[in-house]
Amino acid sequence: MMLVVAQGPVIPQFERASSCVRENKQFCFDWVVDNFGRVFAPRLVEHIELTLLAVGIGFVFAFGAALLAYSLDWFETPFAIFAAFLYTIPSLAFFQLMVPITGLSRTSAEIALVSYTILILFRNTLTGLREVPEDARMAARAMGLTKGQILRRVELPLALPAIMAGIRIATVTTISLATVAAFIGVGGLGQPIFNAIQSGFKTQFVAAGILAVGLALVADALLVFLQRLLAPWLRAERA
């Protein structure tokens, strides 16, 4: 008896719901407005947290590895193969494979999400560093800059557009994959989607989907904006 009560009706608040919700129409705007704070807002925050943490940690790893590969030639191939291997694991499987090791936890989700960012960030950072014009490097050396100074003041600033492009791709990829992470119940905007798979509630499918798409597009636009701020010389070139 208890169980039946706990599970509740298939359609939320069945007895009080509007006719749109009761008939399970494709999209009930009023329901979304009424339930945004309860059903979606916390998930949206979780999704942003999952993404920021994954891209942040992934960047630290990938950036370090790229700097290492930049100075040690032998390091690139094995690391690239390792990163590509991680990238090849289908996300639905990766999350499940982490469960026996780290449980149904955020850690499991983050390990998989971080793994996916590494290939993108590593490759873009390394390519960016390698494409710094030799002239700029030689000019810096002729002016008496040490290796570390050249890296910080010449190579990294010139590689910035490529690095930012990598962060941009990694971020939208992570936002996409983080919806799948809800498969192991770690929250995020995938959670209402998986709940809707159980309940068949159409409005929740559409609303959660639109929110995730919106989040990805906003994040993408913000990063483009940030890139323009950080590399103003590119704008000058284009004009």
Add this chain to the structure above:
Amino acid sequence: MKTFSNAIEFLFDNTNLIWDKTLEHVWLSLASLGVALVIAIPLGVWLGHLHRGSFMAINVSNVGRALPSLAVISIGLGLLGVGFTNVMVALVILAAPVMLTNAYVAVDRVDQDAVRAARAMGMKPLQVLLKVELPLSLPLMFAGIRTAAVYVVATAPLAALAGGGGLGDIIVNQPTYGIEGVVAGSLAIAALAFATEGVFALLQYLVTPRGLRKRGKEPLLEPTVGTAAA
């Protein structure tokens, strides 16, 4: 390690299941790619031929890349319901942008000297398109199709969540197939993605006019590799 050897065993013990699901997977991917192709390539080629709409044509692939695949499938579930059609529509939406952008860029950036020479020889616009612009743009256009193909094969596992079938059916059914089934399904998907990459690389080579082959020009747009895309 034990899981891994169990997974290999699973592959051999369940060849029929794997084979059926692979066929479903390939069929779903091909159908989606076909529809995306019919929509995106003519539009991209046409815009490229006219050198119009560059902002839209180039940025559509950025938008396409940003779209979270599960979210697109979810919207489809709400609007179209469970099943093959919904998943196919979602995969078309995810695959078409990169095809469109590559087709546009490929035709738009054909060597203008060649186009002018063709015109000077008295070719009509349609002839210029068919005899000069298309052959010269095929390699890059195909690079877009190849990227889209790998992306679709890698994203199709999510189809299982929406009743679209395919190898994802094995991955999402851990209660039935066990963790070794999940690993086995992943191996099959990875293998299929690599095979797709290989087949399309070969096709790309074959459609490249002989004169362009030697230079070994790689596509201008970086192919977004990998199967994680799901």
